Amino acid sequence: MVDHDALMAMLTRLQLTAIRDQFDSLLDEAARREMTLREAVAFLCQREVARKDERRVEMASKIAHFPTMRDLDGFDFAAQPSLDKGQVRELAACRWVAHGDALLLLGPPGVGKTHLAIALGREAIREGYSVLFTAAPALVAALAKAHADGRLEERLAFYAKPKLLIIDELGYLPFEPNAAHLFFQLVSRRYERGSLLITSNRSVGEWGTVFGDPVVATAILDRLLHHSHVVTIRGDSYRLRKKRRAGLIKATLSPEQVA
Known part of the structure; x- marks a missing residue:
């Protein structure tokens, strides 16, 4: 059985940092919503993609040299x-x-x-x-x-x-x-x-x-x-x-x- 530290190390190696950083809270939420295993995996992946998209937009916005941030x-x-x-x-x-x-x-x-x-x-x-x-x-x-x-x-x-x-x-x-x-x-x-x-x-x-x-x-x-x-x-x-x-x-x- 994989212990917690080993699991965190694998998530870090795979660069799944959003899942790693919110692992316990994400699992708790999946349990509260009574997700199936497939739904839980999709839920975790969605959070990871959202984090990566957020960081990509942040980095690209810096490269764009916007004088301020507006939406x-x-x-x-x-x-x-x-x-x-x-x-x-x-x-x-x-x-x-x-x-x-x-x-x-x-x-x-x-x-x-x-x-x-x-x-x-x-x-x-x-x-x-x-x-x-x-x-x-x-x-x-x-x-x-x-x-x-x-x-x-x-x-x-x-x-x-x-x-x-x-x-x-x-x-x-x-x-x-x-x-x-x-x-x-x-x-x-x-x-x-x-x-x-x-x-x-x-x-x-x-x-x-x-x-x-x-x-x-x-x-x-x-x-x-x-x-x-x-x-x-x-x-x-x-x-x-x-x-x-x-x-x-x-x-x-x-x-x-x-x-």
Whole structure:
């Protein structure tokens, strides 16, 4: 008969650490629920798979370089009535990532674009896809430096590798002309190979100003919009709303109040 220590050693060797760490409580639960042997084995395996999935998501999230952790359950859909919750839940299934499509999240500052981008990125990780998150200014700076150092191909390959590349805050700062061409090379490299998720406070009609070159902007949008999903959020900033509630700033006056 195998004693407890020997059993724990075997579970450790097999890397079944969730079963090992919760062994007694799991067996007690299986007994309380009067599971058959087959059901108990399945129950133990489910707990082990859940632990491994949790650790995989945690590790992949670190590799993705998310600035913070967000999920869809924490998003206040009631505060953004212009946003179709059903559409977001459909996007969370990540079929668009599987197909290599682009997703544009557009709207004014503070409406939750970055929150959604991170949450959808984490859903992609749960589905087994590699993800990388970067702010647009940092991305452009990295491409420009690589170009100056003669290592642009290496940097483009780095950004082309993940199945989903999330580019946050496009449009907050205008691009230099050369940076726009570098961005175009990245979009072209990923076109129909890997998905892009871009958040921007500018409508696509304003991207010519953002990139400083309408021709380059058109070429970029031509590729992004070919296989794309566009979500536009029209609403108030969460941060401004909180400040209004706290009385730190005055609420916007209606035309009737102004009159």
